[in-house]
Each structure stands twice: as C-alpha cells, then as structure tokens.
Amino acid sequence: MTAKKQNTKQTNNKQMPPKPKQTATNGARISFIFGTLFLMFTVILLCSFVSYFTTGSYDQSVVAELNNREIEPENWVGKLGAWLAHKFIFEGFGIASFLFIKVFGEIALWFGIQFNAAKLRRMIFWDLFAIIVLSIALGHFGTNYPFLGGTVGFEMNDYLQDYIGQIGAMLVVLFLIIFYLIFRIKMTPKAFTNVVSNTHAKIKDNIEKAEDIIKTQPAQPININQPIKEDAKVAVPVAPVKEVIAEPVVKNEIDFNLNKKEENNDYLTDFSITDTSANADHHEEFIIETIEEEKPLADDDLAKKIVEDFGLFDPTLELSKYQFPTSELLFEHTTGGITINQAELEENKNRIVDTLNNYKIGIAQIKATVGPTVTLYEIVPDAGIRISKIKSLEDDIALSLSALGIRIIAPIPGKGTIGIEVPNTKPTTVSMKSLILSPKFQNAEMELPIAIGKTISNETFVFDLAKMPHLLMAGATGQGKSVGLNAVLTSLLYKKHPAEVKFVLVDPKKVELTLFNKIERHFLAKLPDTEDAIITDNTKVINTLNSLCIEMDNRYSLLKDAMVRNIKEYNEKFKQRKLNPELGHRFLPYIVLVVDEFADLIMTAGKEVETPIARLAQLARAIGIHLIIATQRPSVNVITGIIKANFPARIAFRVSSKIDSRTILDGPGADQLIGRGDLLFTQGNDTVRVQCGFVDTPEVEKITEFIGAQKGYGDAYLLPEYVGEESGTSLDIDIADRDVMFREAAEIIVTAQQGSASLLQRKLKLGYNRAGRLIDQLEAAGIVGPFEGSKARSVNITDLVSLDEFLNNEKERM
Numbered sequence: 001m002t003a004k005k006q007n008t009k010q011t012n013n014k015q016m017p018p019k020p021k022q023t024a025t026n027g028a029r030i031s032f033i034f035g036t037l038f039l040m041f042t043v044i045l046l047c048s049f050v051s052y053f054t055t056g057s058y059d060q061s062v063v064a065e066l067n068n069r070e071i072e073p074e075n076w077v078g079k080l081g082a083w084l085a086h087k088f089i090f091e092g093f094g095i096a097s098f099l100f101i102k103v104f105g106e107i108a109l110w111f112g113i114q115f116n117a118a119k120l121r122r123m124i125f126w127d128l129f130a131i132i133v134l135s136i137a138l139g140h141f142g143t144n145y146p147f148l149g150g151t152v153g154f155e156m157n158d159y160l161q162d163y164i165g166q167i168g169a170m171l172v173v174l175f176l177i178i179f180y181l182i183f184r185i186k187m188t189p190k191a192f193t194n195v196v197s198n199t200h201a202k203i204k205d206n207i208e209k210a211e212d213i214i215k216t217q218p219a220q221p222i223n224i225n226q227p228i229k230e231d232a233k234v235a236v237p238v239a240p241v242k243e244v245i246a247e248p249v250v251k252n253e254i255d256f257n258l259n260k261k262e263e264n265n266d267y268l269t270d271f272s273i274t275d276t277s278a279n280a281d282h283h284e285e286f287i288i289e290t291i292e293e294e295k296p297l298a299d300d301d302l303a304k305k306i307v308e309d310f311g312l313f314d315p316t317l318e319l320s321k322y323q324f325p326t327s328e329l330l331f332e333h334t335t336g337g338i339t340i341n342q343a344e345l346e347e348n349k350n351r352i353v354d355t356l357n358n359y360k361i362g363i364a365q366i367k368a369t370v371g372p373t374v375t376l377y378e379i380v381p382d383a384g385i386r387i388s389k390i391k392s393l394e395d396d397i398a399l400s401l402s403a404l405g406i407r408i409i410a411p412i413p414g415k416g417t418i419g420i421e422v423p424n425t426k427p428t429t430v431s432m433k434s435l436i437l438s439p440k441f442q443n444a445e446m447e448l449p450i451a452i453g454k455t456i457s458n459e460t461f462v463f464d465l466a467k468m469p470h471l472l473m474a475g476a477t478g479q480g481k482s483v484g485l486n487a488v489l490t491s492l493l494y495k496k497h498p499a500e501v502k503f504v505l506v507d508p509k510k511v512e513l514t515l516f517n518k519i520e521r522h523f524l525a526k527l528p529d530t531e532d533a534i535i536t537d538n539t540k541v542i543n544t545l546n547s548l549c550i551e552m553d554n555r556y557s558l559l560k561d562a563m564v565r566n567i568k569e570y571n572e573k574f575k576q577r578k579l580n581p582e583l584g585h586r587f588l589p590y591i592v593l594v595v596d597e598f599a600d601l602i603m604t605a606g607k608e609v610e611t612p613i614a615r616l617a618q619l620a621r622a623i624g625i626h627l628i629i630a631t632q633r634p635s636v637n638v639i640t641g642i643i644k645a646n647f648p649a650r651i652a653f654r655v656s657s658k659i660d661s662r663t664i665l666d667g668p669g670a671d672q673l674i675g676r677g678d679l680l681f682t683q684g685n686d687t688v689r690v691q692c693g694f695v696d697t698p699e700v701e702k703i704t705e706f707i708g709a710q711k712g713y714g715d716a717y718l719l720p721e722y723v724g725e726e727s728g729t730s731l732d733i734d735i736a737d738r739d740v741m742f743r744e745a746a747e748i749i750v751t752a753q754q755g756s757a758s759l760l761q762r763k764l765k766l767g768y769n770r771a772g773r774l775i776d777q778l779e780a781a782g783i784v785g786p787f788e789g790s791k792a793r794s795v796n797i798t799d800l801v802s803l804d805e806f807l808n809n810e811k812e813r814m
C-alpha cells in the first residue's frame with residue numbers, strides 16, 4: 001500500500017512541469033505585454049508628434065484646459081496626443097523629441113526580442129545625448145521657431161550663450177556633434193571626407209537629374225494626398241514644404257530633410273541628422289578590420305619588380321653608343337653576278353653525254369645549275385644503269401672534260417639524280433659584302449651566325465657556330481683557310497655587340513690575325529698580366545687553354561647555381577634580373593677560340609695543348625665557349641680521334657691527297673676542290689660545296705679600325721688567372737709541404753720516364769692544377785728536369801729502386 005502511494009507520488013512528481021520553465025514562460029509573456037505597450041506608446045507618440053506640426057498651435061489652448069471636456073483637440077491622438085506633443089516638443093526638446101520615438105521603439109523591441117540589456121542602455125544613452133545636443137543646437141533658433149529646439153533646448157542654448165557667448169555655444173555644440181560622430185558613429189576623418197565627397201557627388205547628381213526632369217517634363221500639380229516616395233526628394237525639387245510635412249507616411253529621414261529646407265531651401269543637405277536616427281542600430285555592428293599581411297616577395301616577384309623599375313638588364317649598356325661596322329667598309333670584288341657562259345655550258349654538257357655514251361651509259365635528262373665557281377650538271381640516267389658504274393668512271397669523265405676539280409656525287413642525296421660538278425673557266429669571287437647584305441644573314445636569328453659563302457645554287461650559306469658547336473678547318477697552304485677564318489670573324493663582327501662575344505686568338509704565324517689587335521678592348525679576351533691579346537707564343541697557349549678550362553668550370557658552377565642548362569637560358573635569366581650579381585652572377589659573353597695552324601701548336605707544345613683542347617671541345621658547348629681550329633696538315637697525329645669526335649662540323653679547303661680528305665671529312669672530295677676558297681662543309685652527314693666569301697686584308701683592316709676607333713672597354717675581357725708549370729713558381733718547396741700524392745706521382749713519372757703533368761692527370765685522375773703543382777714539386781726535388789716547351793720534361797731517376805734510395809737519402813739529409 002505504502003509502496004503504491006509512493007509510486008503515485010513519484011508519478012505525480014514526474015508529470016509536474018519544471019518550475020523554472022514556467023517562470024521563463026511567464027516572464028516572456030510579461031515582456032511581450034510590456035513590449036506591446038511600449039510599441040503602442042511609440043505609435044501614439046509618433047502620431048501625436050507628426051500631427052503636432054499642423055495642429056500644435058491650435059492645441060496649445062487645449063493643453064492649458066485639459067479638464068475642459070468642451071474643448072476638442074485637433075491632434076490625431078486627441079488630448080493625450082496634444083499634451084504629449086506639447087510637453088515633448090514645445091516644452092521639451094523640440095523636433096529632437098522625435099528621437100524619443102526611437103527610444104521607446106527600442107524599448108518595445110527589447111521587450112519583444114530580449115536583446116542584450118547593455119546594448120539597449122547604450123542605445124538609449126546615445127539617443128538622449130543626441131536629443132540634448134540637437135535641441136541645444138536648434139534652440140539657437142528658438143526665438144523665431146520655438147518648436148525646433150523646444151524650451152529645454154532654447155534655455156540651455158541661452159544659458160551657454162550667457163557664459164561663453166554665441167560662438168562659444170556653437171563651438172560647444174560642434175564639439176558635442178563631433179564627439180557623437182566619433183564615438184557613436186565611429187566616423188574617422190577619412191570616412192568623413194568620403195561622406196562629404198559622396199554627398200557632394202550625390203547632390204550634384206540629384207540636381208542634374210532634377211534639372212533633366214524639369215527640362216523634359218512640364219510642371220505638374222502635386223497631389224498632396226499621395227504618399228511621397230523615398231526618392232521624391234529628387235523628383236520634386238520645388239514641392240511646397242508644408243504640404244509634404246503634412247503627409248503622415250513620410251519617414252523620419254524625409255521629415256528632417258524637409259525641415260531643413262525651411263531654413264535654407266537646401267533640399268538634401270542634412271545627412272548627419274538622418275543618419276543618427278535611422279541607422280543607430282546599424283552602427284552597433286562590431287567591425288574588425290583585417291589588414292592583409294605583407295607577403296615577402298618571392299625571388300621571381302622581386303625580379304619582376306626590378307625589371308618593372310629598371311627594365312631588362314642590357315649587357316650592351318656600357319657601350320650603348322657602339323656602332324656596328326657598315327657594309328661600306330667591304331669591297332665588291334666582282335662587277336656583277338655570276339656570268340653564264342652558254343657556249344661553255346653546252347660544250348661541257350656534250351662532253352659529259354659523249355663520255356657516258358662511250359661507256360654505254362644512256363642519259364634520260366641533263367640539267368645545269370651554274371654556281372660561282374662550279375656548275376652542277378644533274379643527270380638522270382636511263383633506266384637500268386647502275387650508279388656504281390658512273391661513279392667508277394669519275395676519273396675518265398674528268399679526263400675527257402680535261403678539267404681540275406671535277407666531283408661526282410652519285411646519287412645527290414634526296415634527289416635521285418647524279419651530280420657532276422665542273423669548275424667554271426671564269427670563277428666568280430663571292431664578296432663578303434654580298435654575304436653580309438644577304439637577307440639570309442641579316443635576318444638570321446642565330447646566336448653566332450656565320451655567313452661563310454655561297455652554295456652551288458648561289459644561295460648564301462649561313463650556319464650557327466653555337467650549334468656546331470666547334471669547327472675544324474683544314475686545307476693545304478694557299479687554299480683559302482686564312483680568308484675563311486677572316487670571313488668567320490667578320491660575320492661575327494657584323495652581327496654581334498662587343499658585350500656578346502669575345503675572341504681568343506691564337507696565331508702562331510704572327511701575321512694572319514694581328515689585324516684584330518685593334519679591337520682588343522672590344523672583342524678580345526686575354527689572360528691577366530699579358531700584354532698582347534693575340535697569342536703568338538705557343539707556350540702561352542697552354543696557359544690560355546687552361547685558363548679557358550677554369551673559365552669553363554666557373555661558368556658551369558654559375559649555370560648550376562642558376563639552375564639552367566645552357567648559356568642562352570642563363571643570359572636570359574640574367575637579363576630578367578633573376579640572378580643576383582652579388583652572388584657572382586654576370587652576363588656571360590660567348591667566347592670563340594680561334595687557333596690558326598693547330599698542327600704547329602701540336603708540334604711545339606705537344607700533348608700539353610691537346611688535353612685542354614679536348615676538354616674544352618667535350619664540355620664547353622653548353623657554357624658558350626666555341627673552338628675554331630684551323631690546320632694545314634690534317635694528318636692523324638694532329639687531328640686525333642678525340643678532337644675529331646668533338647668537332648662534327650668541318651670545313652675542308654683543297655687538300656693534296658685523298659688521305660687528308662678522309663682525315664678531315666671522313667671521305668673523299670676535298671682533294672678534288674679547285675682551291676681559292678672552294679670548300680666542302682660537313683656537319684656529320686651531308687656535305688655542301690660552298691664558295692667561301694672573300695674578305696681581303698685591307699677590308700679587315702678597315703673593319704677593325706672602324707671598331708677600334710670607337711669607345712671600348714677599359715681592357716680586354718680578362719680570363720681567369722692560371723699559374724702554369726713554366727712560370728717557375730718557387731721551386732724550393734719544403735718537403736713538409738709536398739702533396740700527399742707526391743711519392744705516387746714520382747713513381748708514375750719514373751716508371752713512364754716521362755715528366756708530364758697530363759700523365760699525372762690521367763693516371764692519378766687529378767685536376768690540371770694539382771698535377772702541375774706535383775710536377776713543380778718533382779722538379780724542386782730534382783726528380784724531373786725543367787720545362788722544355790713541347791717536349792716532356794726529362795726524368796733524372798731511372799728506376800723505382802733509385803727513386804726509393806733517392807727519397808730515403810733526402811729524408812736523412814733533413
């Protein structure tokens with residue numbers, strides 16, 4: 001039983017709603033009731049205030065006799081409305097009392113939606129502040145328009161004026177307005193100027209619109225019963241003020257504006273008052289201005305910015321006034337183009353046909369192309385004729401044509417015909433001028449364009465040295481090698497600025513390239529502390545070549561740092577200012593090493609030059625060092641396998657034997673040339689017959705004089721310093737300072753009986769510098785003899801046992 005009772009109790013307890021919840025619901029209801037009351041009061045206040053402006057003066061007497069039921073008020077809200085309006089507006093704060101509507105509206109809202117009480121307090125505080133300030137300000141006009149500032153406003157203004165004068169009172173009001181704007185509206189000076197300028201623009205715009213309307217529309221009578229739209233202030237610029245005020249639908253904002261109008265007839269001037277009342281809530285928003293963090297500039301951005309500020313790097317800037325040589329400096333050499341000798345052509349054709357017929361080779365077609373020095377007869381043999389048969393008749397045909405330099409090309413690659421090149425009896429000299437002026441050269445978009453001559457079909461033959469990447473020139477004496485070298489150099493001088501290319505000239509003959517001395521400060525590169533840029537002494541060539549190897553290594557490390565693959569990309573990046581000169585980066589000019597008489601060099605300086613040349617040939621292409629090697633004797637001991645392998649581009653002038661031709665071209669042909677600049681150019685596969693452009697010494701002299709006379713750099717382009725073996729650096733090297741590999745090096749030298757640094761380089765896999773130092777130390781120790789030019793140093797110790805003895809004795813002496 002008891003248990004049952006308890007259970008019932010528990011069930012009852014469970015069913016009872018929790019007390020706090022009920023309180024909350026009641027509170028909400030009460031709040032809502034209060035909210036409604038305040039809202040109704042707000043509406044009463046609004047109606048009474050608005051109607052006050054028309055009924056106010058009449059209702060004044062009503063207010064005096066409120067108890068008299070006989071007197072009927074005009075105010076829309078009856079006696080209460082008349083009394084409220086009178087108390088608030090007339091006896092209170094004037095038109096600023098409209099803000100009380102806002103205050104009560106806010107209170108009503110607060111009861112309705114229960115927002116933050118602190119926020120409500122803040123809003124009411126600022127509204128009251130605005131009411132007081134506004135009424136003081138408008139109280140200034142209280143004498144004529146008592147309703148503007150109300151009695152309170154008028155009295156307070158009067159009070160202030162008594163103590164601080166009119167100006168003082170105005171300043172106080174101004175200060176209070178500013179105070180309000182800054183703390184309530186959070187207006188900054190910048191925002192203020194923006195508002196002013198916007199308002200100004202708006203006013204201007206509105207006036208223009210109004211003018212347009214006035215111009216386009218005839219004046220229409222205004223229906224005062226029609227509610228005024230918000231933008232009516234624009235469309236009705238001349239509306240009578242009082243009629244508009246009487247309209248109850250109009251918002252506060254419009255009322256204020258229009259009241260203003262009464263004073264100065266300005267339609268849209270008062271932005272601050274309207275803002276205050278209408279947008280009070282809006283300004284409660286808490287705005288956090290986020291300032292974008294400054295991003296550090298990436299390398300690329302920095303480069304872009306520098307390029308924007310200073311433009312792309314211009315390597316030619318130092319010699320910005322440099323003038324390229326003009327074509328007038330070159331001679332014509334010929335009076336006209338190629339002269340076609342019809343009789344000669346006919347005769348040669350008949351001879352070819354007869355000779356071939358003698359060997360029972362029928363010809364279906366024959367065509368002649370006249371070139372500067374040779375004419376190409378293209379033959380289409382009858383069907384069934386074997387090409388090898390024609391090829392074997394080469395000598396017989398040459399004999400029957402009784403001419404030198406006949407070359408049979410069977411078949412012409414890509415044509416399917418057989419070509420017979422027959423020299424012209426009157427060859428035409430190809431002038432360098434015609435090559436330089438040819439569109440092919442002028443429009444060449446190449447790094448190192450070279451116009452070497454004209455092909456058999458009279459086309460200018462231009463190639464890019466940078467793509468070759470090195471060039472081997474060979475030809476018997478007097479066949480046009482030196483002229484060819486000059487043509488190469490002239491081409492580059494006509495196309496390149498001194499900042500873009502530098503020459504290292506090696507001229508053992510001492511006469512061929514000396515003319516280029518004049519352009520030392522423009523185009524030549526040399527070792528530091530050397531007088532002449534053009535190297536004529538073979539022993540110095542070794543230093544220069546090794547220095548070029550150092551330059552090559554330096555350039556490779558620059559390329560590695562810049563993360564580029566070749567000089568072109570590197571320079572492009574440098575021009576775009578993406579590489580920092582403070583980190584050693586610089587614009588890299590191409591370096592063209594020209595060695596005339598390479599055979600002579602090999603003879604005198606021996607293998608010492610072959611190693612750096614081979615290194616350069618193998619590796620230098622990517623970093624812009626290009627080699628041009630010319631030789632009279634293209635024998636295999638001069639043009640070794642390693643050099644040949646790295647010089648795919650070859651120019652062969654006339655050579656005396658088929659063997660020489662094979663050495664240069666890996667095939668015959670060069671021995672059948674006619675000389676005087678007649679050359680074969682090969683770049684691995686095809687061989688092109690070209691008549692080299694002729695540039696005479698006086699022309700080169702004129703060009704170099706022209707360039708030399710211009711402002712140049714302070715000195716020639718300086719190559720890295722290289723201390724060679726022969727420089728005889730202090731030979732009294734201390735034993736303690738010897739290289740750790742000294743003994744090993746000594747053993748190699750003694751075993752080989754050959755005192756050369758390159759031997760040590762190869763055997764010990766050392767760099768040239770270290771091998772050179774080891775040789776110096778061996779010389780200081782007396783193991784090898786002094787430097788003897790091309791020959792290897794003598795070795796003073798005959799075998800390894802003697803070496804052991806020698807080194808032990810040395811230790812004992814110490």
Ligand SMILES: Nc1ncnc2c1ncn2[C@@H]1O[C@H](COP(=O)(O)OP(=O)(O)OP(=O)(O)O)[C@@H](O)[C@H]1O
Nearest residue numbers: 429476477478479480481482483676677692693694
């Ligand atoms: N392209 C050419 N057109 C016309 N004549 C040429 C041409 N090249 C060379 N010659 C003639 O051949 C002569 C010898 O030329 P060059 O001095 O270039 O020969 P080389 O091969 O350098 O001889 P060496 O090796 O003895 O110095 C020139 O003086 C010139 O008359």
